[in-house]
Amino acid sequence: MSKPIPEENLGLVHLCANKFRGRGIEYDDLYSAGCIGLLKAAEAFDDARGVKFSTYAVPVILGEIKRLFRDGGTIKVSRSLKELSLKAVRTRDELSKSLGREPTVSELSKKLDVDEYTVAEAISVSMPPVSLTDNSEEGGGQIDIAMPSPEFEISDTVALHQVLDNMDEKDRQLIFLRYYKNFTQSVTAKALGMTQVQVSRREKKLLSFMREQLLL
Numbered sequence: 001m002s003k004p005i006p007e008e009n010l011g012l013v014h015l016c017a018n019k020f021r022g023r024g025i026e027y028d029d030l031y032s033a034g035c036i037g038l039l040k041a042a043e044a045f046d047d048a049r050g051v052k053f054s055t056y057a058v059p060v061i062l063g064e065i066k067r068l069f070r071d072g073g074t075i076k077v078s079r080s081l082k083e084l085s086l087k088a089v090r091t092r093d094e095l096s097k098s099l100g101r102e103p104t105v106s107e108l109s110k111k112l113d114v115d116e117y118t119v120a121e122a123i124s125v126s127m128p129p130v131s132l133t134d135n136s137e138e139g140g141g142q143i144d145i146a147m148p149s150p151e152f153e154i155s156d157t158v159a160l161h162q163v164l165d166n167m168d169e170k171d172r173q174l175i176f177l178r179y180y181k182n183f184t185q186s187v188t189a190k191a192l193g194m195t196q197v198q199v200s201r202r203e204k205k206l207l208s209f210m211r212e213q214l215l216l
Contacts, residue, residue, distance in 0.1 A: 004042045004053045012054055013038050016061045025068050025120045026105045037064030054162065068120070085122040088112060163213045171206055178203060 013034035020030050041057035091111050095103035109116045164172050170192060177183040177191055178199075189199045 004045055004057075009038060009042075009053065009057065010035075012057055013061055016058060016065060019062075020065055020069075022102070023069070024105070026116070029068060029105075029116075029120075030065055033064045033068055034061045037061035040064070052162070084112070084114065084118070088119060088122040160210075163210050166213075167206070171202070174199065174202060175206060175210075 013031060016037075017027060017030035017034045021027060037060045038057060041053070041060040044060075045053055045056055047053075088108060091108060092103055095107060095111065099107075103111075105116050105120050109119045112119060114122075164175065167175070174188060174192060177188045178185070183191070185199045185203070186196050188194075189196045192199070194202075
């Protein structure tokens, strides 16, 4: 059994790391953690399990990235970290105005004279859960929204890309024009040198094929 080559799967790391942009940790750190996960996945992968490497690797990569955030939640947060969190938020707002953009963790670290990890942790503490204000009279309650796990979304995206990559160029272009560009069948037909009827028939076959592949 040949082991997967990590260098050929770095796109998975970028895909996973991008899901956590803007959450208080720099992209380079997210990417580095993801690469560790990719290496672990490549080492432990066994194709006898009947799953593709990308399907196996994504949760492992995400697990390593989430380690960066694990100590930055709202549970058992020290008073000093809460105070730093308030200061970090104020400083971030001030720098945003002067720079005309969101400051990086490195810039906040220099401004606050605190190491980058602690700054990232402090910023994470200040992030509220995704919620909606409920209908309580005081207006102070909230209803937490159940958010879908990023593992499912990323796995679905990876699987879809794999199916598209295995299709003929013209078929791939048909799907791109219809569902990414939102072209009508008539406009797609002109772009591909086909008739509207041919596009309609081919589209139905392709969608059926894609469903079968995604459900494997």
